[in-house]
Amino acid sequence: MKKYNSFAEIEYDLKRLDLERKIALEELKGVKGGLKEDLRPSNWMQLVLNSVGKYGAYLLFKKLF
Secondary structure, eight states: OOOOSSHHHHHHHHHHHHHHHHHHHHHHHHHHHHHHHHTSHHHHHHHHHHHHHHHHHHHHHHHHO
8 A cells, every 4th residue: 555645646646547547448438449340240241251252262172173
């Protein structure tokens, strides 16, 4: 536990901790936005189409050789 010698030190630490909390909240908002973007149906369809295309190409090459 930190021992404070003056109220100025306490106020300084409180301001610093408040800023750190605000920064963490903004980072969480960014992560939330990124996750929301990743879970959109259009992104899932793109993933499925890419997978189907790769599997189809694999089957085509397998059939040719």
